[in-house]
Amino acid sequence: MTSPCIIDAHIHIAGTSAGGCWFHPRRLRAPGFRIMLRSLGIESAKIANHLDQALEERLAQAVEESPLEQAVVLAFDWARDGNGEPIKELSDFYVPNDYVFQLARKYPKFLPGASIHPFREDALEELHRCAKAGAVLVKWLPASQNFSPGDPRCTEFFEALQRLRMPLLCHTGSEGATRNLNKAWNDPRLLRRALEAGGTVIAAHCGMRSAPHDR
Secondary structure, rough: OOOOOEEEEEEEOOOOOOHHHHEEEEHOHHHHHHHHHHOOOOOOOOHHOHHHHHHHHHHHHHHHOOOEEEEEEEOOOOEEEEEEEEEEHHEEEEEOHHHHHHHHHOOOOOOEOOOOOOOOOOOOHHHHHHHOOOOOEEEOOOOHHHOOOOOHHHHHHHEEEEEEEOOOOEOOOOOOOOEEEEEEEOOOHHHHHHHHHHOOOOEEEHHHOOOOOOO
């Protein structure tokens, strides 16, 4: 009998320039972010000058030293307006899909996870491109990317995911690491439309709260 493959399907990467990555300067200066980096063993000098390389190498090392056989490394699309245009000032960070494809080619244990805002004019085209390139899922964080998964405009995207047999990994519940533009959009009940389309949905964090005042 074949043993199950152990995969971590929810690993974030970030950067300030590598592969088109972008990080809001405000977040780079935040004490909590710097404490998190130092807890990963990334020194102040690397935070200032070599953050991209340091994050990539530390992640690769952590996965290699773990019992994981593979790890899904996630892209992260911009916060966008109702027309699908990026809103840079409301975005905390951005990781292009092509960057995670690049990492997956470099590190055999990495699998690429795409991130595609459903209001993008080219959302379906980008979904099919990413599927063809080997993306294993699509990642959303609605409250930070500025849309509701319950919006009827998402229906065509859900149907395309189902046809491609590609899971949707969607943040649910409260969020403390990135900016919340509308906390209500992380309600797991808004994913009903995705289920009705016949797709597979991973409701990350099970809709849990992270603070006593959260729903």
